[in-house]
Amino acid sequence: AQRVTQPEKLLSVFKGAPVELKCNYSYSGSPELFWYVQYSRQRLQLLLRHISRESIKGFTADLNKGETSFHLKKPFAQEEDSAMYYCAIHTSGTYKYIFGTGTRLKVLA
């Protein structure tokens, strides 16, 4: 069965430190992967998707098919990055998206 695993419930880092939010998936086909973010009192919104290969708000994520991972990285964390982050997978030929359990990132001053 398809699954998305985010092993950390909470990740605390200091401002200016590098950040890596882990995401591993299990899917035998070619997945489409997404990172969504939910800031305090805001709705869930797309941060980035692997096919676009963009850097959004300084965040990047590379799909590693060998390790079945899609970790989210940022070299220098900012306080405004504090939020809940969800990794999600879309399986081809279906309408379904599967979300991980989320990682709360706290960036400390």
Add this chain to the structure above:
Amino acid sequence: DVKVTQSSRYLVKRTGEKVFLECVQDMDHENMFWYRQDPGLGLRLIYFSYDVKMKEKGDIPEGYSVSREKKERFSLILESASTNQTSMYLCASSLAGVAGGGNEQFFGPGTRLTVL
């Protein structure tokens, strides 16, 4: 500005009541989804719809039903609310993907439902 709206931000109901959660999108999206969001469990898909009057069960459909009579509106129905349905409910919509591909989902603000 794209918009997904949900009928209520907060709702308190009693056990056994029938509950309706409404979601409306103004982006002409084909796909609409209902999730529940619980701490430590992430987002879990309840139902989704890929066209008017079409629906498919997600991962946790028990105790829920849905209705999509118009393209822009997707309703979630709790036939007989129970305390274990206390949760945050999120509606989302997306364009239909090309060749089954995925697209960005746009989320509503959520409805926090408490069942007493």
